[in-house]
Amino acid sequence: xxxxxxxxxxxxxxxxxxxxxxxxxxxxxxxxxxxxxxxxxxxxxxxxxxxxxxxxxxxxxxxxxxxxxxxxxxxxxxxxxxxxxxxxxxxxxxxxxxxxxxxxxxxxxxxxxxxxxxxxxxxxxxxxxxxxxxxxxxxxxxxxxxxxxxxxxxxxxxxxxxxxxxxxxxxxxxxxxxxxxxxxxxxxxxxxxxxxxxxxxxxxxxxxxxxxxxxxxxxxxxxxxxxxxxxxxxxxxxxxxxxxxxxxxxxxxxxxxxxxxxxxxxxxxxxxxxxxxxxxxxxxxxxxxxxxxxxxxxxxxxxxxxxxxxxxxxxxxxxxxxxxxxxxxxxxxxxxxxxxxxxxxxxxxxxxxxxxxxxxxxxxxxxxxxxxxxxxxxxxxxxxxxxxxxxxxxxxxxxxxxxxxxxxxxxxxxxxxxxxxxxxxxxxxxxxxxxxxxxxxxxxxxxxxxxxxxxxxxxxxxxxxxxxxxxxxxxxxxx
Amino acid sequence: xxxxxxxxxxxxxxxxxxxxxxxxxxxxxxxxxxxxxxxxxxxxxxxxxxxxxxxxxxxxxxxxxxxxxxxxxxxxxxxxxxxxxxxxxxxxxxxxxxxxxxxxxxxxxxxxxxxxxxxxxxxxxxxxxxxxxxxxxxxxxxxxxxxxxxxxxxxxxxxxxxxxxxxxxxxxxxxxxxxxxxxxxxxxxxxxxxxxxxxxxxxxxxxxxxxxxxxxxxxxxxxxxxxxxxxxxxxxxxxxxxxxxxxxxxxxxxxxxxxxxxxxxxxxxxxxxxxxxxxxxxxxxxxxxxxxxxxxx
Ligand SMILES: Cc1cc2nc3c(=O)[nH]c(=O)nc-3n(C[C@H](O)[C@H](O)[C@H](O)COP(=O)(O)OP(=O)(O)OC[C@H]3O[C@@H](n4cnc5c(N)ncnc54)[C@H](O)[C@@H]3O)c2cc1C
Ligand SMILES: Cc1cc2nc3c(=O)[nH]c(=O)nc-3n(C[C@H](O)[C@H](O)[C@H](O)COP(=O)(O)OP(=O)(O)OC[C@H]3O[C@@H](n4cnc5c(N)ncnc54)[C@H](O)[C@@H]3O)c2cc1C
Numbered sequence: 001x002x003x004x005x006x007x008x009x010x011x012x013x014x015x016x017x018x019x020x021x022x023x024x025x026x027x028x029x030x031x032x033x034x035x036x037x038x039x040x041x042x043x044x045x046x047x048x049x050x051x052x053x054x055x056x057x058x059x060x061x062x063x064x065x066x067x068x069x070x071x072x073x074x075x076x077x078x079x080x081x082x083x084x085x086x087x088x089x090x091x092x093x094x095x096x097x098x099x100x101x102x103x104x105x106x107x108x109x110x111x112x113x114x115x116x117x118x119x120x121x122x123x124x125x126x127x128x129x130x131x132x133x134x135x136x137x138x139x140x141x142x143x144x145x146x147x148x149x150x151x152x153x154x155x156x157x158x159x160x161x162x163x164x165x166x167x168x169x170x171x172x173x174x175x176x177x178x179x180x181x182x183x184x185x186x187x188x189x190x191x192x193x194x195x196x197x198x199x200x201x202x203x204x205x206x207x208x209x210x211x212x213x214x215x216x217x218x219x220x221x222x223x224x225x226x227x228x229x230x231x232x233x234x235x236x237x238x239x240x241x242x243x244x245x246x247x248x249x250x251x252x253x254x255x256x257x258x259x260x261x262x263x264x265x266x267x268x269x270x271x272x273x274x275x276x277x278x279x280x281x282x283x284x285x286x287x288x289x290x291x292x293x294x295x296x297x298x299x300x301x302x303x304x305x306x307x308x309x310x311x312x313x314x315x316x317x318x319x320x321x322x323x324x325x326x327x328x329x330x331x332x333x334x335x336x337x338x339x340x341x342x343x344x345x346x347x348x349x350x351x352x353x354x355x356x357x358x359x360x361x362x363x364x365x366x367x368x369x370x371x372x373x374x375x376x377x378x379x380x381x382x383x384x385x386x387x388x389x390x391x392x393x394x395x396x397x398x399x400x401x402x403x404x405x406x407x408x409x410x411x412x413x414x415x416x417x418x419x420x421x422x423x424x425x426x427x428x429x430x431x432x433x434x435x436x437x438x439x440x441x442x443x444x445x446x447x448x449x450x451x452x453x454x455x456x457x458x459x460x461x462x463x464x465x466x467x468x469x470x471x472x473x474x475x476x477x478x479x
Numbered sequence: 480x481x482x483x484x485x486x487x488x489x490x491x492x493x494x495x496x497x498x499x500x501x502x503x504x505x506x507x508x509x510x511x512x513x514x515x516x517x518x519x520x521x522x523x524x525x526x527x528x529x530x531x532x533x534x535x536x537x538x539x540x541x542x543x544x545x546x547x548x549x550x551x552x553x554x555x556x557x558x559x560x561x562x563x564x565x566x567x568x569x570x571x572x573x574x575x576x577x578x579x580x581x582x583x584x585x586x587x588x589x590x591x592x593x594x595x596x597x598x599x600x601x602x603x604x605x606x607x608x609x610x611x612x613x614x615x616x617x618x619x620x621x622x623x624x625x626x627x628x629x630x631x632x633x634x635x636x637x638x639x640x641x642x643x644x645x646x647x648x649x650x651x652x653x654x655x656x657x658x659x660x661x662x663x664x665x666x667x668x669x670x671x672x673x674x675x676x677x678x679x680x681x682x683x684x685x686x687x688x689x690x691x692x693x694x695x696x697x698x699x700x701x702x703x704x705x706x707x708x709x710x711x712x713x714x715x716x717x718x719x720x721x722x723x724x725x726x727x728x729x730x731x732x733x734x735x736x737x738x739x740x741x742x743x744x745x746x747x748x749x750x751x752x753x754x755x756x757x758x759x760x761x762x763x764x765x766x767x768x769x770x771x772x773x774x775x776x
Contacts, residue, residue, distance in 0.1 A: 229601075233735060280606040280692065287604075304601035306609060385574060389581040396578040401513065401563040405732075424611075437732075439599035441615040445622050459628060464611035468698035471611050474631035474719040475699030 004030045004167075006358050007186050007195040009174050009209055011038040013150060013344060014336050015201035016157035017351025022199075023164035024355065025364035030195070031158070031166055032188060034173035036466040037426045039154035041203045043344070044429075045227070045276065045308035047254050048150055048264060049241055051342040052089065052142040054109030054117065060323050065349040066342050067112050070144050076348050080156035081376035082148060083259040089145030089241035090125060092293065094135040097247045102140045109142070116143040131236040131296045145241055147256050150344050151429045152376075157347070159419065160374040164367070171466075174202070177212040183332055184213075197358045200335040204311045207337055214329035218313045218321065218337045224275075225251075225267030225308045226282030228290070231437045232261035234301035236294065244293050253289040255297075260406075260432060263297075265290045267308060278307040303437050313338025326354065332361050377415045377430060381407040402450075403443040405436025413447060417454045424448065425465040444471070482557075483507035483774045485573060485586040487564045487733065490519020491756045492747020492763035493592035494547045499767030500590075501554040504775025508556045509584070511575060513563045517551070518544035519594055520617065521756070523624045526645055528672070532757035543756065567591075567733050571742055588742050588770050591734055592763060595727040595748040600637075603725070607693035612700035616642035616724040623653065631720025635703060636660040637691050639667035641754060643724030648677035650722070658718055659684040661691060663708060670754055691721065727752045744770055 006022055008015045011033030019031045035041075050073050056063035077084035093099045102119065109117045118141045125139040126132050162168050169190070176187040183196035202209040210216040230237065242255040256264040268282030283305055290297055313321040324346070327335040334354050343350065358364075380388055380398055391398040397411035408431045416430035424440075427433060427447050434440030434447070448471055452459040460472040468475065484505050486493045489512035497510045516522055521529065524540030531537055534546060551558065562577040567589060575582040597615040614622070614630055616638070622628040634655050636643050639662040647657050660667075660678065665687050667674050678685060686705065692713065693704035702717040729749045737743065746763035753759035 233732065275608075275697075277608050277693075278606045280604060283604045283606070300602075302602050303599070305604065385581060385583070388576075392576070392578070392580050399576050399578040399580060400561070401565070401576060404513065404563065407565070437599075438596045439601045441597050441599055441618040445618065445626055445628065448628075449626065464698070466698065469611040470699065473629045474633065475612060 001192050001194050003194040004028045005195065005362055005364070006197045006199060007032060007184070007193055008199045008201060010201035010203055010206070011035070011158060011168065011170075012041050012043040012201060012203045013039065013154045013157070013347040014203075014339060014350055016154045016161065017347045018199050018201055018354045019161040019166045019168075020157045020164070021348070021351045021355035022358065023161055023166055024367055024370045025359040026367045027359065027362065027364050029161070029166040030193060031161065031168045032172045032174055032186070032193075033168070033170050036170050036423055037421070037429070038158045038168070039151035039429065040465065042309060042311060042340075043150050043154050043203075045306055046150055046344060047267065047341070048147050048256055048258060048344065049089070049254065049342075050084070050146040050148055051345045052109065052114050052117075052144045053112060054105045054114045054140070054142065057322070058108060058111050062323050062342070062346075063112060065324070065346045067114060069346045069349045072348070073146065073148070073345070077148060077153070079372045080153065080160060080374050082152050082156045084146055084148045085257070085259050086144065086146035087240055087257055088141065088143040089243055090120075090129060091140040091142070091243040091245070092125065092132070092136050093138045094133070095137060095247045098245065099138045101245070102138055106140055114142065114144065117141065129238050129240055129242065131238060131294050132242070133293055133295055147241060147258060148344070149259050153344070153347065155430060156374050156376065157351075160372065163374065164370055174209060174212070177209070179213065179330075196362055197332040198334070199354045199358060200333070204309060206311070206335055210327065210329065210335045210337065214333070216327065216329075216335070216337065217316060218325050218327065219316065220311045220338050221314045222309045222311055224270055224277070224279060224282070225310060226270070226278050226286055227264060227266030227268070227306055227308065228283065228286050228302050229304045230263040230265065230297070230299075231301040231303050233437070234263060235298045236296035237263045238294060242293060244289065253286070253293060255290065255294060260435065262303070276307050276309055278305050282307075303439060310340050311338045312340065324350065328357070332358070334358065377412050377419070379412060380409045402446050403431070403433035403436065405438050405442075406432045408433040410450070413450055414454065417451060422451070422455060423463050423465050423469075424451065424471065427451065448472075480582050481585040482509040483587045484509070484590065484770060485584060485588070486510045486590045486592055488512055488519065488592035488594055488747070488749070489514070489517040489558060489560070490592060490594050490747060491521055491543070491547065492594075492759045493519070493590070494551055495760040495763035496590045496592055496746050496767035497556045498547070498550055498554065499764040500771025500774070501556055503768045503771030505771035506555060506776050507774070509559060510556055511559045511562045511564055513561070515561050517548050517558065517560065523621045525624050526649070529756045532755070533760060564733060567737065569737055569740065587774060588744065590744045590746050590766060590770060591731065591749055592746045593730040593733060593749040595729050595752055598725040598728055600721070600723050600725065605691060605694060607695055607704070608697060610694065610696040610698055610700045612696070612719055613694070613721045613723065616646045616722050619646055619722050620649070623649065630722070632656065633658060633718045634720040634722055635691070635716060635718045636722045636724065638662065638724030638726070639669060639685065640724050640726065641669040641673050643722070644669040644673045644677040646722055646724065647683050648681055651681050651683065657683050658716060659686045661686045661689050661705065663688065663690050694721070
């Protein structure tokens with residue numbers, strides 16, 4: 001039985017950042033992830049906004065963390081070599097009731113010293129963003145809002161954790177947890193581990209994981225949401241994050257100019273959980289909202305739709321919970337249950353919070369060799385021509401474009417595989433290949449061949465996202 | 480580096496344009512393609528049906544390619560394969576990338592013969608999961624005919640343009656079960672001869688006025704929801720593979736934003752989608768002759 005000081009359960013954003021921050025201490029750490037890669041759950045599908053922090057009640061953990069996280073975000077992304085776009089956000093109002101809500105949020109933000117907030121008139125708003133609806137009556141402008149690719153951030157944190165000594169174990173699902181004299185015994189579908197402390201970051205299943213040993217006062221009641229992605233070539237894309245909360249209530253709508261250059265629209269309004277399955281009504285509602293908020297937008301340029309699942313935390317009596325829930329049911333055991341928005345913004349803060357609790361419990365001193373820096377895969381796109389020419393000179397694979405929509409070279413794909421990608425989706429998440437306007441119809445077959453060759457497996461063993469999703473031969477077994 | 484005439488895309492149209500520009504007297508032509516073989520999509524079209532007008536015979540795609548590349552070899556047109564045209568700029572320069580490096584190229588004229596891309600299912604409002612086992616028809620054709628890859632067993636085809644019809648037949652010939660070809664219109668969208676040869680001759684069921692409204696299966700496709708457009712009735716159809724033929728989009732991203740400069744010409748499928756290679760070639764020849772004449776020595 002292998003032993004660790006701390007076992008982190010779950011390799012989403014929170015697990016990756018918890019592991020990374022635990023590495024700041026002299027601790028022997030394992031991260032156990034049920035799936036074949038990090039960030040395949042909630043962290044894979046969300047709105048990708050780095051919030052400025054005016055939304056939350058002053059004095060709460062959520063509000064404090066968000067403001068702090070936002071202020072540190074550029075530095076974090078520089079450390080981890082992840083693109084971050086501080087494009088600013090405009091929260092729109094189209095009526096008096098919503099104007100009042102914006103003023104409230106503005107004052108809220110001021111009281112927490114959210115930098116640069118401004119209330120704009122409808123006219124001023126449209127000057128900043130000419131493609132907006134004429135119905136805009138006012139907007140709250142937050143220059144510090146931004147966007148990051150969530151899985152890129154999570155992958156970066158996981159690579160940094162691994163480089164600092166954390167062990168990342170994939171295809172390892174936690175099935176049971178027992179209390180022992182020394183700490184905890186973690187039973188998985190692979191092996192059994194012993195550890196002194198546990199941080200449960202199991203996302204949608206965090207309540208279930210806690211209940212393997214302790215009762216949970218919080219239950220996750222999931223619901224779904226849908227998103228659309230528009231090609232970067234779509235006409236009249238906004239350059240700021242646009243947020244719109246309709247007067248009649250209902251879910252807010254966002255348009256996010258992503259770091260990849262595409263435009264993300266959503267989430268939709270719907271209340272049934274469909275297991276990461278897109279709902280047709282949901283898609284229609286996103287289109288409807290988009291057509292209202294950004295009338296000039298070319299909705300014919302949609303290249304993909306996808307679904308997300310919200311891990312809504314509920315009290316036992318069914319009441320909803322607004323703040324972040326970090327349970328500590330017993331010494332040496334922490335659970336982050338139902339962390340939804342702004343969990344991406346606060347991933348490093350939350351990870352640090354949990355890591356510091358665990359480190360204090362274990363009396364762990366600082367790890368002087370901790371290196372917070374990680375280098376990403378060098379992307380050909382975005383290099384100057386001189387840099388690109390130099391890259392090809394040192395590695396001819398940089399001369400070979402594999403994904404022509406997104407301009408991704410063979411060198412990037414091979415590096416992603418060297419860094420641990422074993423599936424098509426893992427390559428996609430690490431390089432951006434297949435994410436463009438042809439959605440992989442011209443490059444997926446090349447990626448498949450490269451994966452097979454590099455992993456030393458037959459092509460028909462290559463999967464989209466883990467066992468059962470074989471791409472060739474009709475799949476191994478139907479599910 | 481410089482060239483008088485740069486042709487981007489060495490498919491049927493690019494080769495035809497190069498040949499006629501050469502014949503018209505232009506002696507400085509660079510023909511570039513990202514693929515390792517010339518011919519564009521032709522080498523993956525193993526069926527017969529190419530070149531009835533130009534060669535008086537129904538050739539296969541590879542045979543047709545051989546004919547035009549033999550002619551190309553007799554000219555002084557320079558062919559750069561495995562080379563991506565990364566950018567075209569308003570000052571008549573282009574940036575090319577291959578394994579030996581980046582090349583900045585000055586040109587006098589550009590003929591863009593970049594073909595087209597297929598519309599992917601991502602653009603449709605389809606509900607459900609996003610599993611493995613969904614391919615565009617051209618992708619399935621490339622996988623089967625160029626890479627020997629086997630796409631699936633129980634196949635539904637969405638879209639009845641020529642690509643959909645031809646892939647239906649090819650999958651049947653490969654021993655697959657083609658459940659049906661589903662088409663939203665009231666008749667198929669392909670040429671009559673492809674319908675007769677591919678669908679009627681193999682008795683492949685057609686389902687008209689219908690679409691796929693949802694995908695099922697967590698990891699690999701396990702089935703689709705078929706929706707009848709007239710009644711909105713839905714039924715579940717088990718299948719492990721969906722092949723989509725949803726239409727072709729001319730590929731002009733390279734010159735987006737350049738407007739309509741007098742040195743830029745479009746030929747073949749990137750100008751408009753041609754059903755027949757003969758028509759793509761005829762269009763490209765006319766452009767090649769004109770541009771070649773202007774540049775003739
Ligand atoms: C619709 C939506 C939109 C959002 N938008 C934003 C936004 O714009 N900005 C923002 O800041 N935040 C946003 N968030 C919040 C943010 O996405 C989440 O807070 C964050 O991704 C949560 O990450 P996680 O690590 O908790 O969960 P996950 O990413 O789901 O990770 C949990 C992991 O645990 C693994 N696991 C589960 N059970 C086990 C087991 N038994 N054994 C081993 N492993 C297990 C899973 O496989 C999974 O990989 C949004 C969330 C949602 C749902
Ligand atoms: C499945 C199918 C079946 C068909 N069947 C028949 C038939 O039976 N009979 C018939 O007459 N016609 C048929 N056609 C039609 C005919 O084959 C096509 O219209 C014709 O081949 C198109 O030629 P093209 O040169 O315009 O495009 P393509 O053949 O697509 O060539 C374009 C080339 O440009 C290259 N390229 C694009 N961008 C770049 C870049 N940035 N850098 C470098 N290279 C680039 C591409 O790699 C490609 O090789 C069929 C077409 C298809 C798809």
